[in-house]
Structures are given as structure tokens and as C-alpha cells.
Amino acid sequence: MLEGKKVNLRAAAKDDVSLIARWWSNAEYMGEHQDVMTISREELEKVMLERTTFFIIQKKDGTRIGHIGGWMHGPKMMEIGYAVKPDERRKGFGTEAIRLTVDNFFRTRDIGRIQAPTDTKNTASQRALEEAGFTKECTMRKSWYVRGEYRDQYLYRILREDWGKPKVLTGTV
Numbered sequence: 001m002l003e004g005k006k007v008n009l010r011a012a013a014k015d016d017v018s019l020i021a022r023w024w025s026n027a028e029y030m031g032e033h034q035d036v037m038t039i040s041r042e043e044l045e046k047v048m049l050e051r052t053t054f055f056i057i058q059k060k061d062g063t064r065i066g067h068i069g070g071w072m073h074g075p076k077m078m079e080i081g082y083a084v085k086p087d088e089r090r091k092g093f094g095t096e097a098i099r100l101t102v103d104n105f106f107r108t109r110d111i112g113r114i115q116a117p118t119d120t121k122n123t124a125s126q127r128a129l130e131e132a133g134f135t136k137e138c139t140m141r142k143s144w145y146v147r148g149e150y151r152d153q154y155l156y157r158i159l160r161e162d163w164g165k166p167k168v169l170t171g172t173v
């Protein structure tokens with residue numbers, strides 16, 4: 001269990017597969033910048049339990065409120081994806097879940113970089129990534145096909161050498 005101030009992350013188990021299947025087929029849970037996922041239960045179980053490092057985001061009382069997962073992207077890099085239940089958003093849970101995941105991956109793996117692509121219109125995801133220490137790297141034009149149209153994404157990254165560094169504040173006082 002990865003313990004934060006507001007949420008804990010627990011490694012997903014077989015018992016969580018039905019809930020994730022329900023959430024991933026729900027348009028509100030996936031949000032306006034992602035399509036719902038149509039994936040068989042068997043495939044989802046493989047994704048959650050074998051192919052990715054998949055955490056359930058839980059409140060301190062154990063209530064399941066979201067998921068966050070990471071997968072290898074080449075030998076030395078990981079990519080992450082996540083969502084929080086609509087009624088639990090804007091409470092700082094997503095940011096803390098990203099931070100806990102990044103800490104865990106850099107502590108336990110020999111990787112140099114974690115990245116996250118996010119729709120250019122997905123302000124919530126961008127804010128959460130920035131709060132968790134990520135830097136916007138580039139725009140990937142037409143890299144996402146959602147709800148029948150091509151979308152642009154920003155690619156965010158955090159490098160091992162930037163991990164844990166205080167945020168640099170810009171501007172004048």
C-alpha cells in the first residue's frame with residue numbers, strides 16, 4: 001500500500017476487475033477527453049494484473065475512488081494513465097495519486113523518465129501533472145482520436161533528475 005495524506009494506492013486485485021470494467025465503460029468516469037473503453041473482461045484482467053502496474057486509488061476509509069496505472073514504454077521509460085470518480089474530483093486526490101505513483105516508480109525501477117500524454121483541452125489533467133512535478137514538453141498533433149475526431153495532446157514528462165525538486169516559480173514580485 002502506498003500511503004499519502006489524502007489517499008492510498010493499493011495494487012489492483014482480481015476483485016477490482018468488475019469495478020474497473022464498469023468505470024471504463026462509463027462516459028462520465030472517463031471524462032470528456034477520452035472514449036469509453038470496450039475491452040473484454042479477460043483482456044481487462046490481463047491489463048490490470050499482468051501487463052501494467054495498476055493501482056486502485058482509495059480514500060483513507062478504503063472507499064475506491066479511482067485508478068492509476070503505469071506501463072513500460074521501451075526499456076527505461078514508463079507512461080501513466082488515471083481517472084478519479086466524478087463526485088470525488090477537485091479535492092486533490094488525482095494530484096496526490098500521480099505523485100505517489102511517480103515516487104514509487106522512481107524508487108523501485110531503473111527508469112529515467114515517466115510520461116503522460118493528455119488532451120490539450122484537459123485542463124484538470126494538465127494542472128494535476130504540473131502540481132505533481134511534470135513539465136509540458138511538446139504538442140502531439142492529431143495523436144488521439146476521440147469521439148469521432150482527431151485531437152491534439154500535450155506530452156508531459158518527469159525525468160529522474162527533476163524528481164523531488166521544488167517547483168521553480170517564475171514571474172516577478
Ligand SMILES: CC(C)(COP(=O)(O)OP(=O)(O)OC[C@H]1O[C@@H](n2cnc3c(N)ncnc32)[C@H](O)[C@@H]1OP(=O)(O)O)[C@@H](O)C(=O)NCCC(=O)NCCS
Nearest residue numbers: 031082083084089090091092093094095118124125127128
Ligand atoms: C484528471 C483528473 C484525474 C484530476 O483529478 P482530480 O482529483 O480532480 O485532480 P485534483 O483535485 O488533484 O486537481 C488538480 C488541479 O486541477 C484543477 N482542476 C481540477 N478539475 C478541473 C477542471 N475541471 N477544470 C480546471 N481545473 C481543474 C484543480 O483545481 C487543481 O489545480 P490547483 O492545484 O491549481 O488547484 C480528473 O479530472 C479525471 O478523472 N478526469 C477524467 C479522466 C481523465 O481525463 N484522465 C486523464 C487522462 S490524460
